[in-house]
Amino acid sequence: QAQLVESGGGLVQAGGSLRLSCAASGRTFSAYVMGWFRQAPGKEREFVAAIHWSGGTTQYADAVKDRFIISRDNAKSTVFLQMNSLKPEDTAVYYCAADRYMVSMTSRSGSNVEVWGQGTLVTVSS
Numbered sequence: 001q002a003q004l005v006e007s008g009g010g011l012v013q014a015g016g017s018l019r020l021s022c023a024a025s026g027r028t029f030s031a032y033v034m035g036w037f038r039q040a041p042g043k044e045r046e047f048v049a050a051i052h053w054s055g056g057t058t059q060y061a062d063a064v065k066d067r068f069i070i071s072r073d074n075a076k077s078t079v080f081l082q083m084n085s086l087k088p089e090d091t092a093v094y095y096c097a098a099d100r101y102m103v104s105m106t107s108r109s110g111s112n113v114e115v116w117g118q119g120t121l122v123t124v125s126s
Contacts, residue, residue, distance in 0.1 A: 002027040002115045004096045009120030012086055016124075020081040022096030022117055029098055034072055034079040035059075035105040035113075038092035038122075048094070049081060050105040059106055064090075086124045093119040 008020040022034070035050030049070040050059045058070055069082040079096065096117035097110060104112040 002029075002098070004098060004115055004117035006094065006096045006117045006120040009094060009122045011123045011125065014086060014088055014124055014126050016086050017082070017084045018086065018122060020083065020094055020096075020120060020122070022079045022081075024077040024079070024096075024098065027115075029053075029077055030074040032098045032100055032115075033102045033105055034070075035097045035099075035110075036070065036079075036081045037095045037097055037110050037113075038090075039095070039119075040089075040092040043092075045095070045109050047106055047110060050097075050102060051079065052102060057102070059102065083122070086122075088124045088126045091122060091124045093121050095119045 003026045005023045031053050036048040037045050038048050039045040051070045051072050067085045072079040097113045098115040099113045
């Protein structure tokens with residue numbers, strides 16, 4: 001059974017950094033696009049970042065571009081999200097996601113994404 005498990009969330013002050021990890025198991029994810037979404041209280045889920053299986057192609061939401069970096073280690077079946085210069089508006093539950101296609105990550109708030117993690121809470125205090 002395919003499984004994604006996030007870790008690394010927590011409380012941080014504005015301007016600080018956090019690194020999220022997502023460990024994949026139960027399937028060969030090396031050929032999948034891996035990504036991150038987030039959902040703030042009272043808001044819809046939104047795309048954050050995604051990375052192609054080769055690591056050569058990445059996509060970022062405008063709100064996090066130049067602050068967040070997505071990377072992956074296929075040998076360890078793990079994807080990372082380095083979050084820098086955090087802002088209170090980055091507060092949300094962050095979800096790891098996996099799909100065969102980048103378009104599934106970047107369209108329709110991820111409604112077509114194949115596999116989801118359970119989420120990890122990131123809280124940024126002002």
